[in-house]
């Protein structure tokens with residue numbers, strides 16, 4: 001893991017929620033999504049939720065306290081991306097997917113559990129969360145995960161990362177018009193951003209019109225899922241060098 005650290009004052013620990021095996025509702029919805037879970041996948045996902053809840057006692061990774069709800073709101077929500085990610089094309093070799101603002105690992109770490117053939121880069125600005133992601137990927141034996149403890153504004157100008165990824169996924173990292181400035185520079189030309197959105201998806205698309213135009217990208221689809229809407233954005237041409245703008249500017253002065 002590469003890291004730019006951050007210090008936080010200690011907080012009183014919360015009680016640990018016990019992760020439980022997948023409820024029938026989750027299994028039915030995953031099957032309806034067409035996600036084929038291999039032997040071992042459910043065990044790995046269950047182990048992930050256990051580690052998430054344990055770490056959540058000392059840091060803010062999830063507001064969810066109900067173990068059944070975690071299967072639906074975290075795991076199923078992430079699995080709704082399996083189809084769209086699987087249909088993306090790798091520019092060379094293995095498909096390279098970047099999860100922007102991975103937090104506790106949704107959607108990137110969940111996807112890495114069930115898509116071993118895909119390479120995942122989890123980007124997380126908060127050092128403590130990034131350390132959780134790195135330790136959890138190791139504990140789960142995931143060889144297809146790398147973690148970058150850095151900000152998208154910085155990585156967007158790093159020659160190793162800029163314009164390198166086939167797919168960028170993101171959930172709950174600001175409104176679409178902010179997210180696109182952070183995500184599009186990381187994609188290769190022809191690459192796809194998949195943003196997990198809620199009820200405001202259509203409004204967010206309208207508000208992002210100008211930003212998309214400036215970034216040479218466009219919305220090509222909007223997919224309804226059991227848990228929300230996936231907005232599909234394609235990068236049409238090289239991103240102008242000015243983007244992403246400096247740290248914090250995309251969020252404070254959206255395009």
Ligand code: SAH
Nearest residue numbers: 101102103106124125126150151152171172
């Ligand atoms: N995707 C996770 C976490 C959402 S919270 C989920 O859906 O549960 C948003 C996360 O993005 C936070 O952990 C925050 O630290 C991270 N983040 C916000 N802005 C960022 C940026 N510019 N670069 C990298 N990470 C960022």
